[in-house]
Amino acid sequence: SQTIHQWPATLVQPVGSPLSLECTVEGTSNPNLYWYRQAAGRGLQLLFYSVGIGQISSEVPQNLSASRPQDRQFILSSKKLLLSDSGFYLCAWRAVSGNTIYFGEGSWLTVV
Amino acid sequence: DAKTTQPPSMDCAEGRAANLPCNHSTISGNEYVYWYRQIHSQGPQYIIHGLKNNETNEMASLIITEDRKSSTLILPHATLRDTAVYYCIVRVAGANFGNEKLTFGTGTRLTIIP
Numbered sequence: 001s002q003t004i005h006q007w008p009a010t011l012v013q014p015v016g017s018p019l020s021l022e023c024t025v026e027g028t029s030n031p032n033l034y035w036y037r038q039a040a041g042r043g044l045q046l047l048f049y050s051v052g053i054g055q056i057s058s059e060v061p062q063n064l065s066a067s068r069p070q071d072r073q074f075i076l077s078s079k080k081l082l083l084s085d086s087g088f089y090l091c092a093w094r095a096v097s098g099n100t101i102y103f104g105e106g107s108w109l110t111v112v
Numbered sequence: 113d114a115k116t117t118q119p120p121s122m123d124c125a126e127g128r129a130a131n132l133p134c135n136h137s138t139i140s141g142n143e144y145v146y147w148y149r150q151i152h153s154q155g156p157q158y159i160i161h162g163l164k165n166n167e168t169n170e171m172a173s174l175i176i177t178e179d180r181k182s183s184t185l186i187l188p189h190a191t192l193r194d195t196a197v198y199y200c201i202v203r204v205a206g207a208n209f210g211n212e213k214l215t216f217g218t219g220t221r222l223t224i225i226p
Contacts, residue, residue: 092214103158108153
C-alpha cells in the first residue's frame with residue numbers, strides 16, 4: 001500500500017534562518033506531489049505542485065521554493081524565513097491515473 | 113469546482129451512527145463528492161468518495177441523493193477517535209492536471225460524546 005511521510009512534525013525557527021521540509025511517498029511511482037499551507041480557520045492554499053522529477057510549478061509567489069530531486073521525494077525550502085511563513089504545511093500526493101489526493105501528517109512551522 | 117454547504121457542528125453519542133449532511137446543489141455531472149476529515153494538528157485524512165451510487169468502505173458509507181444535490185456521510189458506530197472536522201468537497205472526475213487547487217470549506221466539527 002502507499003504511504004506518505006513528511007518531517008519534521010514541528011519546527012521553531014528564527015527569522016532569517018533557512019528551512020527544509022521533506023516529504024516522501026512509498027508504494028507508488030511517478031506520483032503528482034503537492035505542498036499546501038493551511039492557515040488556522042481557513043482553507044488550503046496550494047503552494048507548489050510537481051508532475052515529475054525536476055518539474056516544479058509555483059502557484060503563489062513567495063519566500064519559499066520546492067524541489068523534487070527523486071521521483072518520490074518533495075522538498076520545501078526557504079533561504080531566509082519570514083514571520084509570515086509560520087503555518088501548517090501539508091505534503092500530498094495523487095497517482096497519475098487516480099483522482100484522490102492523500103495528505104501527509106503535516107508540519108507545524110513557527111518563525112520567531 | 114462546485115461549492116458545498118455543511119452544518120458548522122454536530123454532536124453524536126459514542127456507539128451511535130453519525131450522519132453528516134452536505135449540500136452541493138450546483139454540482140456538475142462530472143464532479144465527484146469527496147469526504148475528508150481532519151483531527152486537530154494532523155493532515156486531512158481521506159474517507160470516501162462517490163459519483164452517483166452509494167459507496168461503502170471500512171471507514172464509512174456515503175449516501176448520494178438521486179438528484180446529486182446533497183449527500184450524507186455515515187459513520188456507523190462512532191468512537192471518540194472520530195471526533196474531528198469533516199470536510200465535504202466536490203471535484204471534477206478524471207482530471208489529470210497537476211495544479212490541484214483543492215478547496216476545503218469550514219467543514220463540520222463532529223464531537224463524539226462518551
